Amino acid sequence: MKFNKRIIILDILILIVPIIIIILLMPILPDKISIHRGLTNRYSDKKYFF
Known part of the structure; x- marks a missing residue:
């Protein structure tokens, strides 16, 4: 099979x-x-957002 x-x-x-964006946004997100x-x-x- 050729890809x-x-x-x-x-x-x-x-x-x-998207995973990289979420990791970068985690510090600025509120706790809830x-x-x-x-x-x-x-x-x-x-x-749980991740």
């Missing part, structure tokens, strides 16, 4: 870039993050 090298690199970037589900608001720790 296109450009597509494989793009797939890896699509997986890696609001989670909206329907009409209720809940809060979760930032470690």
Whole structure:
């Protein structure tokens, strides 16, 4: 099976870039993050955001 090298690199970037962004944002996020589900608001720790 022959794979296109450009597509494989793009797939890896699509997986890696969001993880890097989340890691960089973790220090500036508040300790509790609001989670909206329907009409209720809940809060979760930032470690579950990742």
